[in-house]
Amino acid sequence: MEESNCFCYLPFFSLLxxxxxxxDxxxxxxxVVSLYEEQKYFSVGLLVFLLLTxxxxxxxxxxxxxxxxxxxxxxxVERxxxxxGLLTLVHILQLGVFLRILAVVxxxxxxFKQKTPPQEVAVNSTPDLIVLLLxxxxxESAPQLILMMVLIMQMQELYLFTVIKIAGSLSCMAFSVLSFHRSMRAFVPEKLKMGWSSSIIYFLWNLFLIGTRVVCVSLFASVLSCYITAHFLSLWTLLVLWAWWQKTDFMDTKAGEWLYRATVGLLWIMVVEEICGISSS
Structure with missing residues (x-):
């Protein structure tokens, strides 16, 4: 059953x-600071690499x-x-996402001041930002989760920063999927809209499903760390080829389209892991 008041929460989701x-x-x-203080220099380097990439x-x-x-x-602010002519400089300084955040705000x-319908906020301001956060x-968050889980398995103590980082990254991933799902439904009028109850259920579903798969991959990485790279590259290559086979047409240039397919391959890796988890259970 459609919840008629679901769109009244869209500005809340746009800002959250x-x-x-x-x-995050x-x-x-x-x-990064905590790992450096613990003298985990390899983990610091790997974490910084993930953040920069x-x-x-x-x-x-x-x-x-x-x-x-x-x-x-x-x-x-965008105009x-x-x-x-500051667009390139802003993105070189890694501030492009923050520019979009300011635009959404x-x-x-x-x-709010003009009492514009919330649907316009959802459709006009958030799609690009929500896709970027996805x-x-x-x-970033998924590889970080695996890294933190491996560190917990290797450390003799349970450090506060690892626990908070795992909880924060998991929550951000689940909420990013939820926000993307809600945003896409805003473009399809015949779809049933998501209210608070369905949003909470969908958030918890992704939270626990992603969490269990991260634990499985972390166990694999902690025991057979030399094979995790081969596992990732082989699966990612197949998924990128599958995206190419689907003849995606999302970007304006051919190079941009291949970058999009490569990024979609990263997203699909977690989807494949989830499907495998459902099948094995």
Whole structure:
């Protein structure tokens, strides 16, 4: 049954996703400092590599989507950046996602003052940001979760930063999937809308399902660490080829389309792991 008041929560979801992103960034910095203090230098290097790789990936997508001449900029902060030729510099400084967060905040405040229907907030302001946060969840948070779980298995003590980082990353991943699902439903009028009850159930479903698969992969990585890279590359290559076989047409350039397919392959790795988990259970 459709919940008629579901859209009244959309501005809340529009602002909560960026807030969780900022919290996750703070937890990333805390994890790096804590690992350095524990003299886990290899883990520090691996964590920094994951953070930088994911950040660069997000900036590339953000820059390409802003460079689309057909895109209509609806906020003053975005028009100011474009007008003064600061778009490339902002993304080189890894601030592209924060620019989009400011745009979402501006549109949310404006819609509140002007009493704009919440549907417009969801459809006009959040899709690109939500997709970027979904990419971040599976390109950064998922590998971090595996790293933290392996560290817990190897350490003789249970450190606070590992527990909080695992809980934070899991929550961010589950909420990113939920936000993406809600955002996509906003574009399909005939779909039943998600209210609080269905959103909570969907969030918990993803939270526990992703969590169990991360534990399984972490056990595999802790026992057979030399094979985890081969497992990832072989599965990722097959999924990228599958995305190519589907003839995706999401980006404006061929190079951008292949980058999109490679990123989708990362997302599908977790989906394949979940399917395997359901089948084995």
């Amino acid at each position: 996703s960026p807030l969780l992103f900022i919290i 960034v703070v937890l990333d910095l805390w994890a 994911s950040s660069v990936l997000l900036q590339i997508f953000s820059w390409m989507w802003y460079s689309d001449s057909s895109k209509i900029l609806e906020t003053k 100011f950046i474009i007008k003064h 501006e549109i949310s405040i404006r819609s 990419f971040k969840a599976f390109s």
